[in-house]
Amino acid sequence: MIQPDWELFFSSLWPLLDGAVRGTVPLALTSFAIGLGLALVLALMRLSAKRALSGIARGYISIVRGTPLLVQLFVIFYGLPSIGVTIEPWPSAVVAFSINVGGYAAEVIRAAILSVPKGQWEAAYMIGMSHSRALTRIILPQAARVSVPPLSNTFISLVKDTSLASLILVTELFREAQQVAAFSQEFMLLYLEAALIYWVICLVLSTGQGFLEKRLDRYVAR
């Protein structure tokens, strides 16, 4: 059994956490926020009676879900410059991850909206609400409850997927780990350390999910 190099472990903790705090976490948060907004728009387009709108949304979702995230990332960062569009690493990553989250979360939100009974729409119309007001005040709050577990999944996946950004030169947790590992030749230790930090971040997120579910469940029979 090889004795782990604890000194290296602790001394590398700082650059790794720095990468998490300045790279992974803001990258995930920004992309998720933008992606969620995009997803809501896509979900509503998908549910629209207008064929053109639902067709566009359907096509978007199909392409995003049908192509690897890594390929999307490379197309944006390495591909676009060849047609004259050059985007910096960080914005490239945000764009790619947002587009990706948008595609996946759109289906979650669509399903959540559909899960609200039709009678809720009718009651909202009955009291005089317009479609958009019924959506925002009556339907979406109920859909939110349903969509928290699957959206948490999407978010947790996103946190881990941000490690792909290391391949387009974004300084984040995994890229820091790679650099320290290359320098110290302690690959096992550094990658396990990176894994540990990802895991801790996701534990925090799962706890947050638990709180959120509990809060949104206060009006549901248990």
Next chain:
Amino acid sequence: MSPADLPAEPSPPADAAASAVLLRVRGLQKSFGSNRVLESVDLTVGPGRVLALIGPSGSGKTTILRCLNGLELPDGGTIDVAAAVGADRAGTGQAHGRGANAVVPVTIDFALKTSAKQLGALRDRSAMVFQHYNLFPHKTVLQNVIEGPVVVQRRPVSEVTIEALALLERVGLTDKRDSYPFELSGGQQQRVGIVRALALRPQLLLFDEPTSALDPELVGDVLRLIKELADEGWSMVIVTHELEFAREVAHEIAFVDGGTIVEHGDPKLLLRHPQQERTRQFLHRLLHPF
């Protein structure tokens, strides 16, 4: 709160009220795909009058009700709602109804293209009580009741809340004001459903099988409340399977079958001496289920 209060307008004499018309439906037609649900429906409801629609399931009676609230868009026919008519029972002289819409008559010809605005005006006149209550589960009882008046009608929260609490007290649910619908029994939920409808200050109350989803022992409370409202002079259209209740509460019963009103008339007469064979068969089946 009393229905159909109107400023300025003098109260019509009692016998005139019987012949006045609040709601007039002519030639209402509706198909779902190739399925003709409403052939041609004509009906009228006078101010302060109660019309009960009875008939077998699938006969179209619920569809009629939903057309009156604009939840279904008829393919043809006309619906007229008079300007806020009726006696100012409370004598308050308070302007009544859901915004400016309530003081002008609404006329919609569904053969022409119907705008969302027209449908909104129609919807403003009536309030519906649903078979499955359809309370908003993420809102408390009080929030359910004030949502429409505050958010849609833009009336002051304080005023609406006072009115809502008075209505809740009347149906014995004051202590449930901050409960969520799942914490209530079916009968309590339906009473909240009725209060939610009343709080909108409609001219016409629509009941869609209000007790069909209730446990038998809870039906009485809800029916008693509807009866009270009828006695107070609310105008109503009630879809129901409770013949006994219909006889008691309605001024007129219409038997609906195959998308038309087969016959209508005085409740006691119609239930005892139906003129049409189809009505006879239906009543026989209902009174002698086995």
